[in-house]
Amino acid sequence: MEHTSPVAAHLRAVYEHHLPNRSGVVADYIPELAKVEPDLFGIAIALVDGHVYEVGDSRHEFTIQSVSKAFTFGLALEDHGRSELLRRVGVEPTGDPFNSIVLDEDGNRPPNPMVNAGAIAVTGLVMGANATDRWARILGNLSAFAGRPLSVDDAVARSEELTGHRNRAIAHLMRGFDMIRPEVDEVLDLYFRQCAVNVNAVDLALMGATLAAGGRQPRTGAEVIGSEETASVLSVMSSCGMYDWSGEWIYRVGLPAKSGVGGGIVAVLPGHAAIGVFSPRLDAKGNSVRGLLACEQLSRELGMHLFVGNRTSATALRSAYGRDAVSSSYHRLADEEQALRVHGSEIHIVELQGALAFGSIELLSRLVVSLLSDTNELLLDFGRVPEIEAEAEALLLELIDECVSAGVAVGLVAVPASALFELRAFSRAKHDGTVRFHDDLDAALEPAEDRLLRRHGLDGEVDGVDLAAASVCVSLDADDLDVLRAVTRERSFGRGETLARPGDPTTSAWIVLGGIITIAAPDGPANGPGRRLRSVGPGSIVGEMALISGAPRSAWITAETPVRVRELDPQGLDEFTTLRPAGAAMLYRNLCGVVGGWLRDSSPIPSRRSHPNG
């Protein structure tokens, strides 16, 4: 059975609803255009990840006509920049028809790039060594947006060439004001050919989706146009894209769009998707009748509207808490743990989520500023942030400046790859040593805790203990301890030495008498130790669960410092149990308490730390 996405179902329903509509007439101002089969109808929706929904004649080719204006405008923006282009072409909707010949009074500029006068001027501004080169760039640009090589309908191009009298008039008028280059015929030739490029509805949808994705073609991955230029193109599409129906369009449909007399419309929902429609019958304003209606219905039913839908940043702050609510997995002595609890609010952790834009960084700023006077260490966890928008990143850098100038050390955890380079460069240049980068929160917490302990006079030196002081030896009597000493042997390991590797057959457990041992996940780089699971110090026992179950090691066990242990192997444990059964009962009972404590602490969020066995 074929299952249908509701989006596909909507698309088909919209298609079928408008299919019988025969209103409007096909463009006939040039003979070639009038030859099109008038009842063709195709719609496509392309998502920013390149997925396409399509229905009807979505692969039927037609000439792009004025839809090209938006994309060639983008190319000219890349060539000249926004300010220079604005000197040559306005961006004001006119309320006049697309073929208006009016230029503005101040600068003799055409009113905007979406009417013919403006589009001809824009095409004339595309750079290139010569006409051939300029044409290659124009066609190449349209093809890059579509993600496939496009070609020209020569018959239509010739037909435009022969009959485009009004466009010739417009061009010569602008030539009179020195607003386009001297070679009027060449500019017009480029313009006519640009309008005669063949596309289908899927092409239009993907061209629009490239704008929706900030300039990145969803299928080829090519950066077709910069994000600033993308914003400019979308702005002009939103104000001028639908000729003198643009206001009503943005009111009814709410999407930046561009239509062409070939019957095509592209409409863009920034960040999400774009619609491409093809239906040749046009209304009096030159817009595709069924195209308008289909876009309006899709916008209304699917919430594809600039001003509809929640784009709020209120959920950007996932959680914020002090060190009193969370610990690094590094082993701390009792007095250290006590100091960390009492002074825990000197370290603050903020977890962020979602793509970060203005609103989210504003929320973060407000929170962080309120914390600064009580905090010495701020850890920002970006582990759930896929992307940081450029302006938001600039704000973030300023927030970090503010923290540093308030004497707060900043740790950035799991910064998204796309922002890492810039943040690192900034940190090196301005705050070397004060802003630190970490892969995970645990790795960030440990040094922050170390600094907290040093501020409070705890130097982190670890004294050794006697076997009797080990947690598993509580309530053992002197005879028990003697036997336990006899069945274990003392060993030492150097800093960094490996006690066990994942997959090793289990031989022993280790009661730590001196130093720190780290247990790390198996998935590290180059098959080495990965994320630290915990570290333990004198008095702890390591590796005993595998000893009991007989299962192979599941993690790395490594000496963090020089380490002194008593090693207990299976025979030793059996011997101890045989010789001192009551002592063994006590040892196992102690072990239950140790493991139970770990179980209770295994949730990083204190509120979740209910004991799962009541």
Add this chain to the structure above:
Amino acid sequence: MEHTSPVAAHLRAVYEHHLPNRSGVVADYIPELAKVEPDLFGIAIALVDGHVYEVGDSRHEFTIQSVSKAFTFGLALEDHGRSELLRRVGVEPTGDPFNSIVLDEDGNRPPNPMVNAGAIAVTGLVMGANATDRWARILGNLSAFAGRPLSVDDAVARSEELTGHRNRAIAHLMRGFDMIRPEVDEVLDLYFRQCAVNVNAVDLALMGATLAAGGRQPRTGAEVIGSEETASVLSVMSSCGMYDWSGEWIYRVGLPAKSGVGGGIVAVLPGHAAIGVFSPRLDAKGNSVRGLLACEQLSRELGMHLFVGNRTSATALRSAYGRDAVSSSYHRLADEEQALRVHGSEIHIVELQGALAFGSIELLSRLVVSLLSDTNELLLDFGRVPEIEAEAEALLLELIDECVSAGVAVGLVAVPASALFELRAFSRAKHDGTVRFHDDLDAALEPAEDRLLRRHGLDGEVDGVDLAAASVCVSLDADDLDVLRAVTRERSFGRGETLARPGDPTTSAWIVLGGIITIAAPDGPANGPGRRLRSVGPGSIVGEMALISGAPRSAWITAETPVRVRELDPQGLDEFTTLRPAGAAMLYRNLCGVVGGWLRDSSPIPSRRSHPNG
């Protein structure tokens, strides 16, 4: 030390940068307006949560003038609906100045509600029993947007009344076409008073933030305007809000906005925030000079632009996995656990995050449709979804329809409160019994697992076991078991009976011989059991960690079915240890294995299940 948010710092920098600018002249077409101190300058940014940043003369009152047009347009939209209003007033930008007297050719309509003609028509459309009532509604509406009672500057109102000749001409022209109500003087009186309402920059920012928040005033919480009407107001502001500079404004600033000749501008970033500016010197088009420049700079520097910034839905799918990757905490027998592992992909879980709009539901649809043919149960976890947008909710309902028609049972987990009523009503009406609602994923998984087990012929009946078969009794010899029987006593509990409450002093542990016992978190409704932590069946032991540590109970322990247990109290345990030390050592050792197993399973994500003690 006072710490500054970077947003506040930007605001101040923008203010100081433009403060020396003395370009432009104050409006002088009515004498009262010309009296304003021309160098005043205030800016405010209001966030959708009501937080306000402000600088300069942000509390100085001035008359709202044309900024009122946007908000009274909203009121008329609420009164008449979008289609009816469109018959009376167009929404097309004209390129003509604000006081243009041109009506359109088709319908004799004023071109849009943001020029004087359209605004007068709109004010005339506000409903009310009489002029007093209509005025109360207009002033009340502006006050509701601002979140405080506003008042009129009578001198300005009188001044407009005496000198508004052109507006009188416009009104009478429309009266001639029957486009406004007969009482032209009354309509003009309302219009002049509306324009003379006093506001400050903070008011404007909060009025805009109400639109940014979809119609909800951020401080009072009042629903001032519907979300559809909000979208319409923002649309018209984006296309026509800045007079014949609207195209350039959206190109440069990219925010729906409205300006007034009193020197005010409001600019809205939907979903996030709004800017309110006051600076009385105007440019030739009637827009505040410093207001424009300040908005442009804020938009550029902070990324407050409609078409800038990532609003993508690519992060909406948090994770998706089958039942093979996760288990409910309900006790399953070995053959059941085996069946659940083998057939686990019949149950699929999708976790969503962030506010859901078109793009996110589209992604979800695509994933779910691809799963339908292999899945019997679909669980959608909304635990991290704060809100579902209306159109997205409609799509979601259709997706559920598709699932149900494909024979897939749907469980909706932790649906946000705002969507719960509608989803429940839909489910009752169409899919009662097939769509289920659950508070958390665990509660949803259990019945889905039950149905899976029934499909595979496992009826879930639990046989009783002998004490010898309990997990803690492995390797105990017959004498050990006899003593253990002697020091424990058999007890029975009825379905739903409570064995222990959080905070109870610990007395016993229970070895389960028959039935199912549930352990639940303490934070339930009406102080009853909350989220289930796990359930256990015959052969398990419950409550032993508290027995060992002597700590009070931390959770609810309840009989899920009729239950038969052996109860072990501290004296019994001590007695057993004394009489059978080797047996006790074995019992504790077994217990270590049990607790170790729980520790290993305590992460719901399989990849995180490394054993924290190596």
